[in-house]
Amino acid sequence: MDNLDRFSINNIRKEFMDFFKSKEHLTEQSFSLIPKNDKSLLLIGAGMAPMKRYFTGAEIPPSNRMATCQKCVRTGDIDNVGITARHLTFFEMLGNFSFGDYFKDEAISWAWEFLTKTLKIEEDKLWVTVYEEDTDAEKIWHEKVGVPLERIVRLGKDDNFWELEVGPSGPCSEIYYDTGEGKGCGLPDCKPGCDCNRYIEIWNLVFTQFDKDEKGVYHPLPNPNIDTGMGLERVATVLQGKPSVFDVEPLLSIIKKIEEITNLSYGKDKNKDTAMKIICDHSRAATFMIGDGVIPSNEGRGYVLRRLIRRAIRKGKFLGIHREFLTETVQVVINEWEKAYPELSEKESYILKVINLEEEKFKITIDQGLELLQKEIQKIKEADKHVLDGSIAFKLYDTYGFPYELTEEILNENDFELDKEEFLAIMEEHRKMAREARNKTGSSGWKNKDFNIDAAKTIFTGYTEVSDEAEVLKIIVNGVENNTIEEGQSGFIILNKTPFYAESGGQVGDTGKLAADEFEADVISTNKYNKDIYIHEAKIMKGSISVGDNIIASIDVDKRKNIAKNHTSTHLLHKVLKQILGEHVNQAGSYVSEERLRFDYTHFETIDEATIKEIERRVNKAIFADYKVFTDLLDIEDAKKSGATALFDEKYDGVVRVVSIDTFSKELCGGTHINETGKIGLFKIISEGSIASGVRRIEAITGKAALNYLNYLNDLVDGLSETMKTTREELLSKVNNLKKELKDKDKEIHKLNNEILKNNINEILDDYEEINGLKLFAIKTKDKDANSLREMADKIKDKNENCIIILASDLGNKVLFVSSVTKDLVKKGIHAGNIIKTAATVAGGGGGGRPDFAQAGGKNPEKINEAFEVVKNQIKEIN
Template sequence: MEALGLNEIRERYLSFFESKGHLRLKSFSLVPHNDKSLLLINSGMAPMKSFFTGDEIPPRKRVTTCQKCIRTPDIDNVGKTARHGTFFEMMGNFSFGDYFKPEVIPWAWEFITKDLKIDPEKIYVTIYLDDEQAHELWRSVGVEEDHIKRLGKEDNFWEHGTGPCGPCSEIFYDRGEKYGCGKPTCGPGCDCDRYVEFWNLVFTQFDRVENGDYLPLDHPNIDTGMGLERMATIMQGVDNIFEVDTIRHILDYICSLCGEHYGDDDQKDVSIRVITDHIRSVTFMIGDGIMPSNEGRGYVLRRILRRAARHGRLLGIKGAFLYDVAKEVIAVSGDAYPEIKEKQETIQKVIKIEEERFDATIDQGLNQLNAMMRAMKEEDPDNHIFSGEEAFKLYDTFGFPFDLTKEIVEEEGYTIPKEEFDDAMNAQRERARTARAQNDTAVWADDPFNPLGPDAVDTFVGYQKLKADAEIIGLIVNDELVQEAHQGDDVLVLLNQTPFYAQSGGQVGDTGRIESEDGSSLIEVNDCRYGSLKRHIHYGKVVEGDFHVGQTIYTHVDETKRYATARNHTATHMLQKALKMVLGDHVEQAGSFVSPTRLRFDFNHFQPMKAEEIKRVEEIVNQAILKSMPVETFETEIDKAKEMGAMALFGEKYGHIVRVVKVGDYSIELCGGTHLQNSAQAGMFKIIGENGVAAGIRRIEATTGMNTYRWAEKVEGVNAKASAMVKAAPDQLIDRLQEMEDQLKEKDREITSLKHQQADSEAGELLNKIHTVQGVKVLIAEVKVEDVNEMRELSDMMKDRMGSGIVVFGKADADKANLIATATKDVVKKGFHAGQLIKQIAKTVGGGGGGRPDMAQAGGKKPDALDQALVQAEDIISEQIAEQ
């Protein structure tokens, strides 16, 4: 057995299955395409689910891939064990109704024993209890009987709800007795570290239906998964994934940054492993366009990145460093995944920005923790238990680790019940699981026309024309397939051909009409969306007459809306090009929306655009429009399109043959949307908004054509109204507003001066009310001020004039009373506590409050009781000072 590097193992696997007639596909994005059941791609087969279900036609019936994957359910174990990780690569070979067990089992054995040269005596396999075919095939290739183990449904039968499923066969490597548990029952499937499962062959041969029956599939499939990192541990003879060559390279670089030697300190090793794993996930996620945010996959990214940053602090690393480690991930994986090499600058920028923001965030957590402890000491000095629920709030809100909270509070003499923290954590996980269960769709997605079979498909003719005759091949009313639909019915319609564009790639679906041949019946179509097999499902309402399956009808796309949408879509392409020209090549689309009224374009950028940058982008796009360039659309092979410089737009899934949209010599992109024939048809382009939507993501909203005219008309109307209100001609509006602003500033200065004079006058009167209590100067009074802020300022002024003493002020409004108490530090040392004073007298005015020993304030609903509260204040002050 050769000590092969991870990159070499990957290449050998893919080359081996290419030699068996498989098409090598590059890894799909970590962002699932049209699959709401997954947040992130977590297995090799997940991106190809539509090929297995028949919703999409695969580029070939035999495919092999090495898929990048993210899994986070066990994130808390990452770093603590030798095998847990959030990022991994899954190699697989797949058959979509082509070959089956008689081919895949001999191939697997050949690759393991001939290509990798692993000792056959080290190999064990498991099979499903009654899978006799798999048993005979393993025996036929040379596996001894005592190396085959039968396991039950839990271990060796793959299914997920209803849909395709079947038995599986797992392949194990025996690491030797020294890794075993010593039990007589030890064998493949044991929890010890002796037998390592590295390849799973899934034989998808049944269709599980709603009643629980398993129906044989006409065309069984093969789905296999081999963990690349796990295979590398075997081939390199190391104990865990962190010692594999490429991963160890990253780990060693982290050690060089923190000055630690891996293996010397168990606790520090945990932090080193966490960072090593997490930076791989972060690099690949950002490489696939995921940006840090507070929801969805962006939240997963943020959590992983911040968890790694926290462990950097634990290792003593100061400031941002993960962005630097990312380049080492790219160095060892960039050849296999060129997208991260191409986007290295963007990846490092995003990571650095998020690290710097986290530095501020964790400082907020420290401030919050300190505030919690101060409040606890004030409320109950004898309490030495810090709530586990409060610790969880710090973790959940600020990303503040429990271990750090525990360390800090223990220094202050507190303990934390870990079980309370765990209970709060488990409760949150349960809420998340419940939410996922409610939001998930079935793994094997369905569409309402699937019962009609795979032949019930349509042809899209909307690139060439907006009207076409067609035949109705399916109707759905009230979620049921019907033969007829009648006036008043909300209906879903499937036609044999259609000019209606289905919502895709950020472009909305077409609207329009479906009419009977004689014009007596009408369906108003309000949307068009894709179903399985790229079916165009028309959503509408029967407003006149009746329709039936088999009927010949006429379709009419709303021409005005279609062309307005096309203007915005072509302008989106021109906008992206202009943004790259003005802001830099790091600009990449992160989302889009194209409708008849506007376009929305999300893109990577790290700060708000300057006014001059927005203006320049507008100029470039409008100049491109005025050049009256032809807009060409054509199909070609994806590799040829990329050689031409075509850019891929976010959200699109590309096959071998792609559609290219080319605007003169200005821009070229891959896109399946509808477009103009000439750039001049876009009319005027206008950016009407630019703002941030997530860390490192900006959003532009813009209009074209008549929508820009209407926008300008609206702005002109607003300017005219504003000019009339300030009695100025439109061209003198700015000068008039500046004049009014100067006048307001002068009036504000006059008001401030008068307030200061009034305060000085009132301060003079208040000085006469100062008296002593227990030898301390005290000022207690009701004051006439406009608001609480003025009361606070006056309180500070009087305290400064007194030099030493206590100030208690009250303010009564029609329906509310406000109280404030302040004191100098020397008086606090004598026993005065403003917070406790306010807490007691606030009850008298029907309220509550508190604060620090030197300053506190409160409010209440009984202004009539203010005098009584102020009388109480003097008694409480006397008691507090006398006690010392």
């Protein structure tokens, strides 16, 4: 096996997993990119991140020794992707982990064995670093492994102490590969830690000893753990001697596909190479994110995905690609990685569909958005300004779908800046307005299309028919009326009649198929134009069709049934809300799809859990009653007289459709419904909360979705019961007992701390400095919380008058201050809040408080002594 094969991504991954399997590790498939039960993370960005609860002891791992190749996404360095040799948004992280089993000795020895014996890397090519205070690791490297001391480098906390914002942390030891003198700075003392590119980190061994909480406090773990991480693409690049990760297969295969699409050659132009690399990286990241269940949106991880996709599209435009192309690069990703990650092939059609729809959606507006931005850049250039107004960035975001980061990136490329503060302020205001008006616009989005339609009114037959023969009245492709639409094209088709329900009233539009002899098209959405012209957004899969042709229009029946179940459920829910909360409840918006329903309603008080359960119970009671559902067409006044509920801000025509659920509910509604409530099966509320002043929202699921959700909850209870080693029936009791035990232990710890303080109080009471006749207690402690400092201050005040107390607790990466002043000094105008503010400011923080007591924090524990000195000088001036 030559070096290229031995150091290939696929071989390194396999060799790593096989090696640690031989060391009795449980080797697992990668966890999902979507964190499970961890709100502190948006996406998984490290090999150990999915196993945080194993490290903290919150969950029992399936084995005390594990090894994984973990999918990771990080966007913090997105601006460097394609520019540097090794930055990626998506990467694979090799890691071996010990949960209270082995520690530094084995971790170091096995890492060296894997690199030098399995991968056969020359020993003199490897250097190591250790945390400057970690003499144990240095000893193991030198005395057991045999690394010469001159190739072991001690570095500080910034380099060799690993931590997340919250969770496991500890000192680490990194292994570096020496790429040779020719890649270095030429200085005689060049070694790892130098800013040159000679030494490349390939493996990080973290000796996890602490659990860092949200306040930044490090809590010792009961058993030390091992967490290692080796970037697969990076190590392959270094060992193959390639200039960047994009020159290593199979990433290079994606680059080759981009060359094929653009008819350009990689390696000829720096700027074009950067664009190719960004498309390569973002295609891979998007593929894996969608495969794990992320969908493009304007919030959270969905926004990350949308940003990556749209950034790749923009780079495609830069390379001269003026058609949809991402499905082609994504297909390469699926083909190249499906063996290691079979979920990609299993979800291939879904991944490609999501990519295609997002690309089609953005394609419609990207050119207009880019043109607008270039005009605005020209304007600020001519005005000799350097900052683009946030309002322009918001227009690009809102109208043209540009993530503001994309606008900012284009501005930076032209040496301009964005007024981000103004943009974010406008965004927040827009969100407030959107929450108040959401789902009240019906089909208004179609009023702003770039084309005008002059066509006869569409006859809707979907209340009674699921398939119907119809005539093609108009075809629109790329905003222009055409006589014919061909295979492979997408466009809008208008029929003289249709069974497809058009999106309106909160109900999504139908999807399905249009067909004729030698012709087939997929309808991906149905919308209305000017209220009564139905527009079928279609992709032509086979053949062609022309104006005047007859076709068969058939909806997706299963999807329609699920939508109908959810829509009928909103009517039941509306009635139940009025029954329980009062007649003031009115619908303020809704969304009905095949997967779920969302119902916004007017109500000005919080709904407690018992009421939510009662709402759910009554809706299900109506479902189980198997009420008949029927419709009538009535004059609007007659409909109102019959007791039908109408939306107070909705405009209705003279004749309206009334949907009645037996005698239980009667509403004006143009949506589709089931004919018997029993067919809904089951109704389950999954969330309830406030979305705006006086407006609340319920989200719920029905039918199969509800059953699947209950099965998930059932599995969750079984898993918890197994973890807690108890029965389902005894689970709650066991959890409550555990909570009580923890509370009792907290009390015991508190009691012991008080005993320690009591035993040390005499020593503390002697630790003061007299300044102009008053006592100053300036005492530095380690790892004490606010309650402990308060109690210490109280003990001192109990034994002293005429004293000022300033206490500091060094918490590792920050400091906590407490100040207290006796009553006699408070009367003289000495203020604890002013004292604490002075101390905290010196330590890089801030705060304040009452005259007799105050608390504050700082970022720099090393400045505690300096803070004390400044406080002393302040007191001298006061007194």
